[in-house]
Amino acid sequence: MGFVAGLGVPTGIGVPTYYMQEGFVPTVGSGCDCAGLHGEMGSIEFNGSSSLLTTYTHGSLDAGCSRCRTSVSDCDKTSPTDRALTVGAWINSDDVTSSTIIAKGVDTSNREYALFFESDDDLIWRIYDEDDFNSGTGDNYIQRRSDATQGGLENGWHWVVATYDGSAANTGMTIYVDGSVLATTGSENNGYNSAKAAGMGPVWGRDNFSVGGYFDGHMYNMAVWDVKLSAGTITDLWNSGNSYIYQVTSTAAWVGPSDLSYSNHYTDQSSHGAVNNCENLVSYYTGSGLLGGVNAQDRSCIDCVGMGTDLISAPNEFPGSWTPNIRRTGVTEKIRIWLQNNTDVAVGEWSNQATGDTAVDAEQASITNQAAVSGGGLDFDGNDNYYEFKDGSGSLYDFDIAAEEGLTIMVVVERDSHSGNATILSSGSGDAHFFHLVSGGDNLSIKLGGVSTVIEPVTQNLHAAGTKVLFTVVREAGPTGDIKLYADGVLQDLASGVANAGDGEFDTLGTRSADRYFNGKIYELSMWNKELSEAELISAHDYFTTIHSL
Secondary structure (H helix, E strand, O other): OOOOOOOOOOOOOOOOEEEOOOOOOOOOOOOOOOOOOEEEOOEEEEEOOOOEEEOOOOOOOEOOEOOOOOOHHHEOOOOOOEOOEEEEEEEEEOOOOOEEEEEEEEEOOEEEEEEEEOOOOOEEEEEEOOOOOOOOOOOOEEEEEEOOOOHHHEOOOEEEEEEEOOOOOHHHEEEEEOOEEOOEEEEEEOOOOOOOOOOOOOEEOOOOOOOOOOOEEEEEEEEEEOOOOOHHHHHHHHHHHOOEEEEEEOOEEEEEOOOOOOHHHOOOOOOOOOOOOHHHEEEEEOOOOEEOOOEEEOOOOOOOEEEEEOOEEEOOOOOOOOOOOOOOOOOHHHEEEEEOOOOOEOOOEEOOOOOOOOOOEEEOOOHHHOOEEEOOEEEEEOOOOOEEEEOOOOOEOOEEEOOOOOEEEEEEEEEOOOOOOEEEEEOOOOOOOEEEEOOOOOOEEEEEOOEEEEEOEOOOOOOOOOOEEEEEEEEOOOOOOEEEEEEOOEEOOEOOOOEOOOOEEEOEEOOEOOEOOOEEEEEEEEEEOOOOOHHHHHHHHHHHHHHOOO
16 A cells, blocks of 8 residues: 555665656666656654664864864864754654654764654754853753643654754754744743754754653655755645655556655745755655665665664654555545554445545444444345335435436455346335346446436456455546546456446435345445546555455
8 A cells, every 4th residue: 555666666674665656767776857746655663662763974063174074083073153954753652751853963062953852742842052052061052942831743754854944042042843934932041142063963862962852653755854844845746745645657557655865746946045056955865765674765866874773663653654544635535434453344334434424324223234343344145135225314325426426436356146237325115226236147227317227347266256356436526437447456348338427315324215226245335525636546446455365
């Protein structure tokens, strides 16, 4: 699920990372091509007690430092000035208390900066002066502290960014959470002139000077820029929490949040100017690609390898991965039904997980009409098992389909036999609208707008008795309403052109007119009032075929 390998070459041995732009073959290991995507599946899990990722780029505030080394001898500080800096990552914390997102420093007398949560769950962005004011015994810094505790950042993905403009003042420091400025209070302790380069690169997941602690949870797209990203740029990269879906070939797509090395995502043209090239990205660790289970590949132009300690690859855990409820404008609001496999399913009710319609569930109060729970779905006996979609007040609810509106239905089924038509969705009493598998085991049929339309694939016996199959029916938006059929994610040739642009509604699962009961298992069902795009279908099919081992 999530990412699908596309064209290009892997960027590191053993790393499931691919360049996703069609026709582009970049230099192996380089993140410097700003026109290509560098997608990587999954996140890195930190165990909260010993995990950390040490990087090998300066990521320093010292304006005299080079960008490509960690030795302090590479710094030639001829003037007491700081360079601007931005650090950021997607985090999913199990417990923010006393934990560090990123820190740079060797020990309590050789510190540069840290973004961390204190014991009271306040989020702090702190920059140290260990040169002009600190002889090794003082504690000299500027910082911003959140005005409210940040325990709400636990148990979910959040985009956390901290910026500094190099002004040597706390007023030049800002923290962002999910694209918005976090309310903070600034302070200065014992004086501050400028930062001194610490003798090691930034460390993700722990500080070496005991202000935070080990990070407990997952991180993704961990990055350092040697500029101050503007507020508009950070908001653009947040993308309102939406995922991007890129189609690469006819069979490959990539789903996820903004790729920080892809300059198309830096679109802000504020007074700070847009950051339109990835040369400003000096450290970038995208996800779960661990080399030998220990090291992680830097996707920035510096192209280093970070040294990991007790890191865990989490290939299926990352922000923006595809599910039927994917957060994406134009898709999220169109998902109407999602009877999710192995989620809130019981003989009396299969709860609807679709965003916006979660109060409308498939319900059956009568014991004699209830199906059995099986394989994470429901097993219908073909005689009298069925469910009605009801709202929170117990009233029958119609999922309306407008004439000429796009429509996508995805269902994973396993029929016990082919005797009789097997209804999946219908308008209940009467014969007005339905979607069913036709008797005989070959065809499907959908009735909308008073017209019953048979969908006949050239390849027959796609849903043989006892065989699990994913069917996807897509109706194009518009006056024609052309229909396409997919089986297990593969587009099927149809015996003849099929179309139906009519309107209708569904309110019943498993029967129509107290007849034509479904006989077998319905493992999962989703419906959108939308014609899913080809890229969206690729992602959806990847999700369903993976979940159901098809």
